[in-house]
Amino acid sequence: MKRAGCLFLAVVPVLVTAGAYFLAPSDxxxxxxxxxxxxxxxxxxxxxxxxxxxxxxxxxxxDKLIASLPPGLAAPDKKELAHKIVSTAENSTLDWRTSYxxxxxxxxxxxxxxxxxxxxxxxxxxxxxxxxYTEDHPGNGxxxxxxxxxxxxxxxxxxxxxxxxxxxWRAEAEVPAxxxxxxxxxxxxxxxxxxRLAKLDGLGTLGQFVYYDAMxxxxxxxxxxxxxxxxxxxxxxxxxxxxxxxxxxxxxxxxDVRREAMKSSKHARHNDTSRIDTAQRAFLQxxxxxxxxxxxxxxxxxxxxxx
Numbered sequence: 001m002k003r004a005g006c007l008f009l010a011v012v013p014v015l016v017t018a019g020a021y022f023l024a025p026s027d028x029x030x031x032x033x034x035x036x037x038x039x040x041x042x043x044x045x046x047x048x049x050x051x052x053x054x055x056x057x058x059x060x061x062x063d064k065l066i067a068s069l070p071p072g073l074a075a076p077d078k079k080e081l082a083h084k085i086v087s088t089a090e091n092s093t094l095d096w097r098t099s100y101x102x103x104x105x106x107x108x109x110x111x112x113x114x115x116x117x118x119x120x121x122x123x124x125x126x127x128x129x130x131x132x133y134t135e136d137h138p139g140n141g142x143x144x145x146x147x148x149x150x151x152x153x154x155x156x157x158x159x160x161x162x163x164x165x166x167x168x169w170r171a172e173a174e175v176p177a178x179x180x181x182x183x184x185x186x187x188x189x190x191x192x193x194x195x196r197l198a199k200l201d202g203l204g205t206l207g208q209f210v211y212y213d214a215m216x217x218x219x220x221x222x223x224x225x226x227x228x229x230x231x232x233x234x235x236x237x238x239x240x241x242x243x244x245x246x247x248x249x250x251x252x253x254x255x256d257v258r259r260e261a262m263k264s265s266k267h268a269r270h271n272d273t274s275r276i277d278t279a280q281r282a283f284l285q286x287x288x289x290x291x292x293x294x295x296x297x298x299x300x301x302x303x304x305x306x307x
Contacts, residue, residue, distance in 0.1 A: 141172040
């Protein structure tokens with residue numbers, strides 16, 4: 001089963017109350033649909049900007065705190081493990097490096113889904129990837145599609161992309177620089193902010209993975225089905241370890257909130273909660289807060305293991 005983690009668009013953002021710091025992609029476009037996308041993007045950026053202003057004075061202290069902590073999920077072996085677990089949910093394989101050239105329309109309203117993190121033509125992250133890649137490598141095989149990518153951003157349209165874009169993506173995925181660009185965008189948009197916030201919340205390696213997987217699947221959005229929105233809902237029910245709460249209790253609460261968000265999706269493809277029920281929850285119930293190996297889990301009925 002292939003399930004891509006796409007950034008969902010929020011209309012009414014919820015104020016984020018965490019010290020999460022990242023760069024937000026820019027928007028472009030001029031027609032009515034693009035204006036709507038730009039407005040939605042601006043709303044998300046505004047919510048995040050408020051959070052950053054709230055914590056701007058604490059940024060240096062946060063940096064110092066994180067530097068004093070164990071690497072956790074950012075350790076090379078744990079990061080590799082994280083990508084393997086996510087890949088079993090996204091692409092039914094432990095070998096996440098086989099997905100650089102992956103591209104298809106999953107009929108989930110997000111347009112084409114592609115690459116190692118499920119970048120989507122309808123959710124801005126694929127556009128951001130190609131724009132950044134083109135800045136460093138002008139004249140690449142995807143650069144000619146930038147006008148079309150900007151046009152379809154925020155929609156499920158293929159206008160200007162068919163019939164050549166999928167072949168161009170697969171061809172460019174053979175280029176080492178584009179593979180590196182995919183990894184950099186995955187880390188910039190999903191891995192780094194998820195791990196940083198989890199550490200600030202006092203979560204260990206498993207909790208950092210729980211945040212990362214949610215960030216990939218739901219996107220860094222502030223509505224009730226986006227990562228930041230789900231975290232806000234969890235905070236209403238349980239305290240983080242950093243606030244004096246139980247790590248296990250908070251993670252169970254967050255997983256409950258996330259499971260409800262997945263089950264409420266109108267897209268049946270998004271309703272399967274295996275990545276929670278037979279993977280993350282199983283690790284948590286086993287008390288494996290450090291995400292230690294050997295590790296065994298089930299995804300969509302199939303068993304995977306890392307020695």
